[in-house]
Amino acid sequence: MMLKNAHIAIIGAGPAGLTAAYELTRHGYTPQVLEKGERVGGISRTEVYKGYHFDIGGHRFYTKVDEISRLWHEVMGEDFLKVPRLSRILYDGKFYRYPLQLRDTVFKLGMVESALILWSYLRAQVNPYPVEDTFEQYVVNRFGRRLYDRFFRIYTEKVWGIPCSQIRADWAAQRIKGLSMVSAVRNALFNTNGGDVKSLIEEFHYPPLGPGMMWEQFRTIIEARGASVQTGIDVREISLDGKRVSHIVTRHDGETTTQPVDALINSMALRQLIDRIDPAPPPVVIDAAHRLQYRDFIMVCLIVDAPNLFPDNWLYIHSPQVRVGRVQNFKNWSSAMLPDPTKTSIGMEYFCSKGDDLWSMADADLLALAATEMQQLGLASASMVEDGTVVRQLRAYPTYDEHYMQNVGVIRHYLDDITNLQTIGRNGLHRYNNQDHSMLTGMLAARNLMGESHDLWSVNTERSYYEEFATTAKQPAPTAPLSEDADAGVDVQAVADTAREQPSAHNQ
Ligand SMILES: Cc1cc2nc3c(=O)[nH]c(=O)nc-3n(C[C@H](O)[C@H](O)[C@H](O)COP(=O)(O)OP(=O)(O)OC[C@H]3O[C@@H](n4cnc5c(N)ncnc54)[C@H](O)[C@@H]3O)c2cc1C
Structure with a gap:
C-alpha cells in the first residue's frame, strides 16, 4: 500500500489517466498528471473552432459497468444529457436503418438481393470455413459471403486499411459473439433484444459541450483535491533502477526536467512507452513494440x-x-x-x-x-x-493484426517485472477499449496502489469480470490468458449491432 505522500506520476490526461487520478485523490493521494497535449481528454477531448465544438469521432457515453456510470453522473450531475440515437448506413444511395430493421432492409435491398443474401447464407452454413482465424472467415460463417461483401467488408476495410482476410477474428469475436443471421432475423422479427439492450441502442449520455466537458470537470475536481494536472508536458524518458522506475524526464517548452517517482501509471501507447524506457529493454521487446500497429x-x-x-x-x-x-x-x-x-x-x-x-x-x-x-x-x-x-x-x-497478441504478450511479460509501473487505457494496453473500460483500468490501477490486486490486462477480456466488478472489487481479478482477448469492437455494420450488447464500435 502506497503511503499518502508518495509521489505518483500519471502519464496522460485521457479518460484512463484522469480516472486513476480521480480515484487516488478520492483517497487522499495527490498524484501528478502529466499531459503532452494542450487539452485534457485524450482521444475523447472536445476541440473548438470559432465556437463550434466537435469530438474526435463521436463519443457516446454508455457503459454496463455501474461504477463508471455512477462516476460519470457524479461528475456531470444534472448536465448529463440523454440523447436519442438515430444512425443509418448509407450504401448504394440508400439509407438503411441502423440497427437493422428487417422490413426496411429487405425493402431497400429488394426481394432478389435479399433472396441472394439468404442463399449465400445457406451455402455458408452447409460449407463453412473450417477455421475462423480471420475477420472474413468469422463473418462469412455467420452471415454468408454476400452480406459480408455488402455490409461488413467495405466499411471494415475503410477503417483498417487492410483486407479483412488480414484482420484477426478475435477483433470481431467479442461483439458479434453469439450472433448469427438467425438471431439477427429473430431479433428484427420479434424484437427480442430485451429492454436493456434496446435502450442502450436507442439512447446514450453526452455532456452538452461534448466529451471534453467531462474531462475538464475531472480536472477541476482533481485539482481541487490538491493534485496537479499539467498540460504541455511530454514524458520523454522513464529511468529504471533495477526493476523499479526511479525517475522520469519530462520536456516542457524546450526545458528538460528530471524528477523522482515512487510509482508510475502510464497511458501512452505501448510502442512509445517501450521506446522511452532507459536502460533500453531487450531487443526482442523493442522489436515487439515496433511491430504494434x-x-x-x-x-x-x-x-x-x-x-x-x-x-x-x-x-x-x-x-x-x-x-x-x-x-x-x-x-x-x-x-x-x-x-x-x-x-x-x-x-x-x-x-x-x-x-x-x-x-x-x-x-x-x-x-x-x-x-x-x-x-x-x-x-x-x-x-x-x-x-x-x-x-x-x-x-x-x-490494430488487431495477426501478430498483435504475441507482440503484446512479449511486452507485457517485460513490463510485469517492473514493480512500480502500471500501464492502463486503450493504447497503454493495446486494447480496443471504449472510454468506460479505459477508465476502469485507471480506477483499478489506482486501487492496486492502495493494496488491491487487479490484473489490468484482463479488463474487458471477460465480460463477467467487469459486469461483476462493482460487487466483487475486493476479489483478485480472474486472469484471462491474453490469447482469449478480443474485445475488439467491430467497427462494422448494422446486422451485427441488432443483437450486439455493446454500443457499436462502429462508433469509434
Ligand atoms: C473515432 C473514435 C470514436 C470513439 N467513440 C467512442 C464512443 O462513442 N464511446 C466511448 O466510450 N469511447 C469511444 N472511443 C474510445 C475512446 O476515445 C477511448 O477509449 C479513450 O479516449 C481512451 O482513453 P485513454 O486515456 O486510454 O487514452 P487516450 O485518450 O489516448 O489518452 C492518452 C493521453 O496520453 C497523452 N500522452 C501520450 N504520450 C504522452 C507523453 N509522452 N507524455 C505525456 N502525455 C502523453 C496523450 O496526449 C493523451 O491525452 C472512440 C475512439 C475513437 C478513435
Whole structure:
C-alpha cells in the first residue's frame, strides 16, 4: 500500500489517466498528471473552432459497468444529457436503418438481393470455413459471403486499411459473439433484444459541450483535491533502477526536467512507452513494440449554411465511391455544440495511416475533398460550406493484426517485472477499449496502489469480470490468458449491432 505522500506520476490526461487520478485523490493521494497535449481528454477531448465544438469521432457515453456510470453522473450531475440515437448506413444511395430493421432492409435491398443474401447464407452454413482465424472467415460463417461483401467488408476495410482476410477474428469475436443471421432475423422479427439492450441502442449520455466537458470537470475536481494536472508536458524518458522506475524526464517548452517517482501509471501507447524506457529493454521487446500497429484518423469539420441536413447523430458510409467512413452531425448530439442554430456542423471522418495520401494532404485539400464528398452523398451542396477545420489524430485505433497478441504478450511479460509501473487505457494496453473500460483500468490501477490486486490486462477480456466488478472489487481479478482477448469492437455494420450488447464500435 502506497503511503499518502508518495509521489505518483500519471502519464496522460485521457479518460484512463484522469480516472486513476480521480480515484487516488478520492483517497487522499495527490498524484501528478502529466499531459503532452494542450487539452485534457485524450482521444475523447472536445476541440473548438470559432465556437463550434466537435469530438474526435463521436463519443457516446454508455457503459454496463455501474461504477463508471455512477462516476460519470457524479461528475456531470444534472448536465448529463440523454440523447436519442438515430444512425443509418448509407450504401448504394440508400439509407438503411441502423440497427437493422428487417422490413426496411429487405425493402431497400429488394426481394432478389435479399433472396441472394439468404442463399449465400445457406451455402455458408452447409460449407463453412473450417477455421475462423480471420475477420472474413468469422463473418462469412455467420452471415454468408454476400452480406459480408455488402455490409461488413467495405466499411471494415475503410477503417483498417487492410483486407479483412488480414484482420484477426478475435477483433470481431467479442461483439458479434453469439450472433448469427438467425438471431439477427429473430431479433428484427420479434424484437427480442430485451429492454436493456434496446435502450442502450436507442439512447446514450453526452455532456452538452461534448466529451471534453467531462474531462475538464475531472480536472477541476482533481485539482481541487490538491493534485496537479499539467498540460504541455511530454514524458520523454522513464529511468529504471533495477526493476523499479526511479525517475522520469519530462520536456516542457524546450526545458528538460528530471524528477523522482515512487510509482508510475502510464497511458501512452505501448510502442512509445517501450521506446522511452532507459536502460533500453531487450531487443526482442523493442522489436515487439515496433511491430504494434495503429490506425490514425482525420476529422474534417465543415460548417454548413443550413439549419438541418439530416436527422441522424451519425451516418455510416459504406459506399466505396467515397473515402469518408462516417459523418457526424454534432447538432444532433447536443444543440449547444454550435454557436449559431441556423448552421449545421458536420464531422467527416477519414480513417488513414500517418504518411499516406490522406494524412499528407494539405488542410485546404481535405476541406475540399470533404465538401465534395458531402455533396456526392447527397447530404448538402458543397457551395453551402462556409468554413471548416481539420484535426489529425495519431494512434486512434490499436490494430488487431495477426501478430498483435504475441507482440503484446512479449511486452507485457517485460513490463510485469517492473514493480512500480502500471500501464492502463486503450493504447497503454493495446486494447480496443471504449472510454468506460479505459477508465476502469485507471480506477483499478489506482486501487492496486492502495493494496488491491487487479490484473489490468484482463479488463474487458471477460465480460463477467467487469459486469461483476462493482460487487466483487475486493476479489483478485480472474486472469484471462491474453490469447482469449478480443474485445475488439467491430467497427462494422448494422446486422451485427441488432443483437450486439455493446454500443457499436462502429462508433469509434
Ligand atoms: C473515432 C473514435 C470514436 C470513439 N467513440 C467512442 C464512443 O462513442 N464511446 C466511448 O466510450 N469511447 C469511444 N472511443 C474510445 C475512446 O476515445 C477511448 O477509449 C479513450 O479516449 C481512451 O482513453 P485513454 O486515456 O486510454 O487514452 P487516450 O485518450 O489516448 O489518452 C492518452 C493521453 O496520453 C497523452 N500522452 C501520450 N504520450 C504522452 C507523453 N509522452 N507524455 C505525456 N502525455 C502523453 C496523450 O496526449 C493523451 O491525452 C472512440 C475512439 C475513437 C478513435
